[in-house]
Each structure stands twice: as C-alpha cells, then as structure tokens.
Amino acid sequence: MLEIKNLVVQIEDKRILNGLNLTVNKGEVAAIMGPNGSGKSTLSYVIAGKEDYEVLDGEILLNGENVLEMEPDQRAAAGVFLAFQYPLEIPGVASMTFLKATLNAQRKARGEAELTTPDFIKRVNAAATQLEIPKDMLKRALNVGFSGGEKKRMEILQMALLQPSFCILDETDSGLDIDALRIVSEGVNALRSQDRAFLVITHYQRLLNHIVPDTVHVMSSGRIVKTGGKELALELEANGYADYRETEAA
Amino acid sequence: MPAVQETIDQVRLIDVDQYKYGFETEVEMEKSPRGLSEDVIRFISAKKGEPEWMLQWRLDAYKRWLTMKEPNWARVSYDKIDYNDIYYYAAPKKNPAPKSLDEVDPEILKTYEKLGIPLREQEILAGVEPQRRVAVDAVFDSVSVATTFKEELAKAGVIFMPISEAIREYPDLVKQYLGSVVPVTDNFFATLNSAVFTDGSFVYIPPGVRCPMELSTYFRINEKNTGQFERTLIIADKGSYVSYLEGCTAPKRDENQLHAAVVELVALDDAEIKYSTVQNWYPGDAEGRGGIYNFVTKRGDCRGKNSVITWTQVETGSAITWKYPSCILRGDGSRGEFYSIAVSNGMQQVDSGTKMIHLGKNTTSRIISKGIAAGRSENTYRGLVSAHRKATGARNFTNCDSLLIGNQCGAHTVPYIESKNATAVFEHEATTSKISEDQMFYCQQRGLSAEEATALIVNGFVKDVLQHLPMEFAVEAQKLISISLEGSVG
Ligand SMILES: Nc1ncnc2c1ncn2[C@@H]1O[C@H](COP(=O)(O)OP(=O)(O)OP(=O)(O)O)[C@@H](O)[C@H]1O
Ligand SMILES: [Mg+2]
Numbered sequence: 029m030l031e032i033k034n035l036v037v038q039i040e041d042k043r044i045l046n047g048l049n050l051t052v053n054k055g056e057v058a059a060i061m062g063p064n065g066s067g068k069s070t071l072s073y074v075i076a077g078k079e080d081y082e083v084l085d086g087e088i089l090l091n092g093e094n095v096l097e098m099e100p101d102q103r104a105a106a107g108v109f110l111a112f113q114y115p116l117e118i119p120g121v122a123s124m125t126f127l128k129a130t131l132n133a134q135r136k137a138r139g140e141a142e143l144t145t146p147d148f149i150k151r152v153n154a155a156a157t158q159l160e161i162p163k164d165m166l167k168r169a170l171n172v173g174f175s176g177g178e179k180k181r182m183e184i185l186q187m188a189l190l191q192p193s194f195c196i197l198d199e200t201d202s203g204l205d206i207d208a209l210r211i212v213s214e215g216v217n218a219l220r221s222q223d224r225a226f227l228v229i230t231h232y233q234r235l236l237n238h239i240v241p242d243t244v245h246v247m248s249s250g251r252i253v254k255t256g257g258k259e260l261a262l263e264l265e266a267n268g269y270a271d272y273r274e275t276e277a278a
Numbered sequence: 279m280p281a282v283q284e285t286i287d288q289v290r291l292i293d294v295d296q297y298k299y300g301f302e303t304e305v306e307m308e309k310s311p312r313g314l315s316e317d318v319i320r321f322i323s324a325k326k327g328e329p330e331w332m333l334q335w336r337l338d339a340y341k342r343w344l345t346m347k348e349p350n351w352a353r354v355s356y357d358k359i360d361y362n363d364i365y366y367y368a369a370p371k372k373n374p375a376p377k378s379l380d381e382v383d384p385e386i387l388k389t390y391e392k393l394g395i396p397l398r399e400q401e402i403l404a405g406v407e408p409q410r411r412v413a414v415d416a417v418f419d420s421v422s423v424a425t426t427f428k429e430e431l432a433k434a435g436v437i438f439m440p441i442s443e444a445i446r447e448y449p450d451l452v453k454q455y456l457g458s459v460v461p462v463t464d465n466f467f468a469t470l471n472s473a474v475f476t477d478g479s480f481v482y483i484p485p486g487v488r489c490p491m492e493l494s495t496y497f498r499i500n501e502k503n504t505g506q507f508e509r510t511l512i513i514a515d516k517g518s519y520v521s522y523l524e525g526c527t528a529p530k531r532d533e534n535q536l537h538a539a540v541v542e543l544v545a546l547d548d549a550e551i552k553y554s555t556v557q558n559w560y561p562g563d564a565e566g567r568g569g570i571y572n573f574v575t576k577r578g579d580c581r582g583k584n585s586v587i588t589w590t591q592v593e594t595g596s597a598i599t600w601k602y603p604s605c606i607l608r609g610d611g612s613r614g615e616f617y618s619i620a621v622s623n624g625m626q627q628v629d630s631g632t633k634m635i636h637l638g639k640n641t642t643s644r645i646i647s648k649g650i651a652a653g654r655s656e657n658t659y660r661g662l663v664s665a666h667r668k669a670t671g672a673r674n675f676t677n678c679d680s681l682l683i684g685n686q687c688g689a690h691t692v693p694y695i696e697s698k699n700a701t702a703v704f705e706h707e708a709t710t711s712k713i714s715e716d717q718m719f720y721c722q723q724r725g726l727s728a729e730e731a732t733a734l735i736v737n738g739f740v741k742d743v744l745q746h747l748p749m750e751f752a753v754e755a756q757k758l759i760s761i762s763l764e765g766s767v768g
Pocket of ligand 2: 198
C-alpha cells in the first residue's frame with residue numbers, strides 16, 4: 029500500500045531523512061519507534077505533504093501513485109490521514125462545522141455526493157459516542173481550550189469519520205490518561221481492516237499492548253535501522269536505543 | 279510547487295478577479311449634463327419634482343461645498359477626482375417613475391433577477407414563511423425603480439418609500455429630520471451629497487410599532503462615469519423597532535466611480551434601529567484599475583432615552599472605502615453598537631471604523647471590528663470613542679482584530695479615545711494575527727483546498743460579527759467573504 033524508497037529530505041539545509049526505506053502493506057499495522065529527533069514526525073509530514081520540507085531524492089508511492097506530486101488535500105482525498113502529534117487550534121470554527129467541511133470536501137474530491145445534515149450528524153454522533161466525546165465539545169471551536177488528551181481524541185474522531193485508507197498516528201498516546209488510552213485504542217482497533225493500513229509512531233510499548241502491531245520499525249538518524257515483529261518493541265523497552273545509536277555513528 | 283498546483287493556478291489566472299456582479303445592463307438612460315453647477319442641481323431637483331425649499335437646501339449646500347477641501351487624513355491614496363467629469367444624474371429614459379413593476383423596463387427587472395434580488399411580491403410570498411419576508415427598495419443609478427410591500431407596510435403605519443417621493447408626500451417629516459444628524463456642512467462628501475443626492479430610502483416607524491418585516495435597499499450603479507449619491511433617512515419613533523439592510527453592486531469598469539452616500543438614523547425614546555450593510559461594490563481588477571470610491575457618511579442619533587442603534591457591516595467591495603458609521607449617544611441610557619467585517623484583497627484600500635460619542639448619562643457602546651487583509655491591500659481601522667463632561671457612567675468596549683493573509687498587505691489600527699468624564703470606563707483590545715502555515719496544513723491534511731481552508735479560518739475569525747447579521751444575510755455574507763478572498767492563496 030505504501031512504499032517509500034530512498035527518501036532524502038532536508039529542511040533549511042538540515043538533512044533529516046537520509047535514504048529512508050519503508051513498506052507498509054494493506055491491512056498491516058506498522059509501528060515506528062525511535063529516539064527524539066530521529067525524524068519520525070518529519071516522515072509523517074512528508075507523507076502528508078507539508079510544504080517546508082525539501083525532498084532531495086527518493087519516492088513515496090501510495091497504491092502505486094506518486095504522492096509527492098500531490099497537494100496535501102489531494103493526498104487526503106487519496107486516503108492519507110495524519111493524527112498530529114500537536115493538533116492545531118482553529119478559533120471560531122465549531123468542531124462540528126470543521127468535521128462537516130472536511131468530510132464533504134473529501135467526498136467532493138472523490139466525486140461522491142455531499143452528506144445530508146441528518147446523515148452527517150448520525151455518523152458524528154456514533155463516532156463520538158464510541159470515543160466518549162461529549163456532544164458539547166463538538167460545539168466548541170476546534171481544539172481551542174481542549175486539554176491535550178481531548179485534542180488527541182478529536183484526532184481519532186476525525187479519522188473515524190473520514191475513513192482514510194492510510195492512517196498515521198504520531199504519538200497519539202502521549203497526553204492520554206489510562207482510560208483514554210484504552211478508549212482511543214479501541215477506536216483505532218475498530219478501524220483495522222483488510223483495506224486499511226496504519227503507521228503508529230510511539231515511544232511506549234504500552235500503546236502497542238492495546239494496538240498490537242504486525243511489524244515494528246526502529247528509526248534512527250532519518251533511517252529505518254531495524255525491522256521486526258511486535259517483540260522488538262519489548263526489546264526496545266528493556267534496552268533502549270543504545271544499540272541503534274551505534275549504527276548511526278557507523 | 280507541485281505540477282498540479284501550477285495547473286490550477288494557470289486556470290485561475292484566466293479569470294483573475296472573481297467579481298460576480300460585474301455585468302452591465304443595456305438600457306437607455308437620461309442624464310444630466312456632465313459636471314456640477316447650479317443648473318445641474320436645478321435639473322436634478324426639477325426631475326424629482328421637488329418643492330422650492332428642497333432646491334434651496336441643495337443650492338445652499340452647493341455654495342458651501344465650493345468652499346470646502348477634500349479630506350486627506352485617511353490612509354488611502356488615489357488620483358485627484360475631477361468633479362466636473364462626473365454625471366450626477368442618470369435615470370432610465372423609459373418611465374423613470376414606474377407606478378408598478380409592470381411599468382419597469384424588463385432589462386432592469388432582469389438585472390435584479392440576476393442579482394438575486396426579489397422584486398415580485400407574489401414570488402417572495404410563494405413558499406416562504408411570512409416572517410422571512412423582506413421589503414425591497416431598488417435604486418438603479420439615480421432613481422428608485424421599485425419598492426415592494428409598500429401597502430402592507432402602510433397598514434402597520436410604516437412609511438417605506440424612495441426619499442424623492444417622501445419629500446413630496448411627507449415634507450414635514452423630511453424637513454424636520456433631514457440633515458439633523460449629518461448637518462449639511464458636516465464634511466466634504468456629505469455636503470456634496472446634500473447638493474446632488476438623487477435617491478435612497480425613507481423610513482418612518484410610528485410610536486410603538488415593531489416593523490413587521492425586514493426592510494432593505496439595493497443599490498446598483500450601472501451607468502458609466504456616473505456618481506451615485508444616495509440619501510437614506512430612517513426615523514424610529516418612540517418605542518418602535520426596525521431592522522434595515524443595505525446591499526450594493528456595480529459593473530466592472532476601468533474607470534473609478536464615485537459613491538458618496540449619506541445615511542441618517544434617528545432613534546427616539548426606547549426605539550431600536552438595526553442597520554446592516556453588505557457592501558460589494560466592484561473592487562477594481564488585480565492591478566487596481568477601476569472600482570468604486572466608496573466615500574460615505576453614516577451616522578445614527580440615539581436622540582431618545584434608552585434608544586439603541588446597531589451598525590453591522592460586511593465590507594468586501596470598493597477600490598477605496600472611507601466610512602465610519604457612528605452613533606451619537608444623546609439620550610440617557612442609550613446604546614450604540616458597531617460590528618464590522620472589512621475584507622480587502624488585490625489593491626483595495628479600506629479606512630473604516632466608527633465614532634461613539636457619549637453625551638448622555640449611563641450610555642454604553644460596543645465596537646467589534648474584524649479586518650482581513652490579503653493581496654496587496656491596506657486595511658485600517660479608525661475609531662473614536664469620546665465621553666462628554668455630562669456623560670457620567672459612560673462605558674465602551676472595543677475589540678479590533680486584524681488578520682493578515684500573505685505578506686504584502688497591511689493592517690493598521692488607529693483608535694482615538696477622549697474622555698472628559700472621570701466616571702467613564704473605556705476598554706480597548708486589539709490583536710493582529712496571520713493565518714499560520716501550520717493551520718493551513720492541518721486543514722488541507724483533512725481534505726480542504728487552500729482556498730477552502732482560508733475561507734474556513736476567516737469565517738471563524740469573523741464569527742462574532744456574523745452572528746449580528748440577520749440570519750439569511752449572514753449566510754450570504756459568509757459566501758461573499760469567501761469569494762472576495764479567492765485568489766489570495768496558492
Ligand atoms: N523547521 C525546522 N527547522 C530546523 N530543524 C527542524 C525543523 N523541523 C524539524 N527539525 C529537526 O528535525 C529533526 C527531526 O524532528 P522530528 O520532529 O521529525 O523528530 P521526531 O522523531 O518526531 O522526534 P520526537 O520523538 O521528539 O517527536 C529534529 O532534530 C528537529 O529539530
Ligand atoms: Mg515527533
């Protein structure tokens with residue numbers, strides 16, 4: 029589903045990704061772990077199409093299509109979703125309004141009809157109930173004054189609503205309390221399917237107890253330096269990244 | 279920039295400016311001789327069948343105007359206007375004073391149809407809930423071509439008619455109030471208007487009456503090289519209420535055209551006037567060619583105790599906007615409100631704001647201004663809040679926010695505060711912000727195009743003001759704001 033070959037990316041003359049290779053198959057849940065500053069968020073931004081990054085080499089293919097030539101909104105319509113590490117605030121725009129605008133924009137881009145308001149509300153309510161998001165929150169301006177955990181939950185609500193085929197979760201677990209972690213994980217698990225792939229960026233094995241990955245990748249200095257099964261996460265939890273930092277020096 | 283975006287931009291360039299109302303109507307017009315003179319004023323007065331006192335009023339204004347200088351303190355710049363190169367009167371040749379819609383030139387009716395302005399009462403009535411009805415006075419260049427729901431309003435005692443008709447039919451009311459809020463000598467443009475005004479609306483709401491529907495005037499400049507000088511006078515007698523909306527558009531032309539209106543509002547004891555404007559005059563093209571010079575004087579007088587005047591404006595059009603809808607808070611306990619959204623794009627220049635003059639005791643005022651600048655435009659908020667010696671307990675709250683889109687535009691805030699009373703409490707807040715790239719990316723990541731994202735963020739920014747517009751116009755205004763910002767990103 030997602031194929032990244034030899035990706036080299038810099039920002040303001042600073043190399044961040046150094047020939048990264050990564051493949052995620054349909055139906056797969058891939059976890060990425062790695063030290064702070066190793067380039068995990070950068071990778072997610074580059075996949076989603078953030079402007080500031082300069083791609084010097086390599087390619088990103090989503091279902092065989094060159095993603096790098098698309099605008100961020102086209103990538104979104106093609107199925108890319110990024111749950112942000114730091115979700116943005118949109119003052120004055122009710123969460124409900126935002127959800128409706130984005131859902132309809134994607135439907136339009138895919139040549140589907142806009143949802144009727146009752147239909148839309150039904151879907152939002154269903155997703156909000158599952159994620160235990162109170163309805164009042166949907167009336168408030170998006171993410172404005174939301175707690176860290178509420179923002180993360182709102183990201184997953186958007187994901188549930190937009191039904192993307194390639195989901196990137198950038199440290200969705202950080203800032204979540206124990207109950208929220210379970211609720212959010214259940215939300216994610218409910219979306220797991222044969223046609224959908226996940227890239228889960230996290231620092232903690234704990235999340236992977238809830239969202240059990242098929243593969244775990246270790247990222248260091250802008251490269252995937254090791255790939256393994258879910259047991260790799262346990263190993264990292266026990267030993268830290270010391271082994272992989274050496275790779276970096278080599 | 280990825281190839282796809284380039285293609286989109288190429289396509290967009292084909293139609294740089296997005297002004298949707300720029301078409302022209304072909305009708306034969308009768309005009310005054312070009313330029314301004316006593317004879318031209320006599321011509322206008324005669325065309326309107328005015329009584330002698332009105333002509334005299336105009337001539338006095340004209341004499342005064344000849345001694346005045348054009349103001350230059352606003353943060354706008356434009357080539358000198360040649361006041362003798364303008365036509366001051368233009369009216370459809372066929373039947374300039376139609377008695378019913380059947381007599382109106384079909385081309386003109388078509389114009390309003392294209393603009394989406396309902397002039398046929400039957401059509402408005404069909405399928406629409408009664409409380410949603412809006413009475414319209416349609417002013418085409420210098421004359422009113424149709425006024426709807428006049429009879430029904432008359433039943434409630436409400437007078438709603440072109441001001442030229444009111445001068446003939448209700449001379450006492452007009453004489454009593456005309457120029458009582460904006461004196462003939464007020465300022466260069468107001469004085470010019472007093473000399474040459476052609477049409478506009480007159481509204482009188484009798485004591486205790488709540489006007490049964492929204493009133494509105496729709497101004498259309500069509501003729502080339504013609505100025506529009508409308509005059510509106512609204513009087514809300516004791517304990518009455520009226521909500522009034524004004525809209526305006528003009529064809530695309532390479533020359534600038536002058537629009538110098540005067541609006542006067544009078545609210546007597548316990549009366550309330552809500553005056554909303556959706557201003558969408560042609561703004562000129564991407565290079566700043568053409569567009570309307572919108573130099574207007576709007577002022578409300580809260581003459582009676584506990585009276586309320588609310589100005590709500592959505593300003594998206596005009597090459598230059600120079601307007602400061604103000605409130606004189608004369609009556610004790612009276613309240614003035616000003617809610618403004620001013621959007622500028624391309625080469626537009628906006629210098630707008632309000633004046634809240636606290637004269638009475640315990641008067642309150644509230645100013646919420648949202649300026650949005652894009653392209654290479656300049657957007658200035660200029661406001662005055664003052665308290666007279668006798669205005670004990672006066673209170674004002676001002677909030678001015680500016681939003682910049684891109685880095686070639688400018689936003690400025692120029693607040694003046696004058697308090698001669700120690701008990702007055704004036705609060706002022708101001709912010710300037712930019713739409714951040716991170717916000718844009720976030721929205722685009724969720725599937726919104728750059729333009730949709732900008733529109734959404736801007737609509738969030740102006741929300742506090744939009745909610746003060748009558749509901750059906752808020753939706754219109756929201757669309758209008760999006761359209762005016764098209765081409766500002768990408
Ligand atoms: N705009 C920028 N200008 C300069 N350096 C940047 C910029 N954005 C990111 N970087 C740098 O790129 C590197 C990778 O950052 P990134 O956010 O991708 O790391 P990360 O792996 O997500 O870290 P964390 O685990 O702390 O979230 C960091 O050293 C960061 O400082
Ligand atoms: Mg990160």
